[in-house]
Amino acid sequence: MGSDKYSCFGALAAAEQYGLDYDIEARLRKSSSVLIMALHGGKIEPYTDTIADAIAGNDFSFYCC
DSSP: OOOOSOSSHHHHHHHSOBTTTBOOEEEOOTTOOOEEEETTTTTTSTTHHHHHHHHHTTTSEEEEO
16 A cells, blocks of 8 residues: 555545645536546646646646645
8 A cells, every 4th residue: 555645535635724735626628528637736746737737728627636
């Protein structure tokens, strides 16, 4: 098993403050069935959020935590 601090998102959300310790960015494109995700964006895996956002562009849905 890895060394993750939290076993699931619910544990993270219960222990940390949204907007201060973590943030979520999402865009839903109703015309697309594709979702581009960066679950560890920001400081955990630097630039994955930027890359995912660039791939999603205006065509695909986007989710980043």
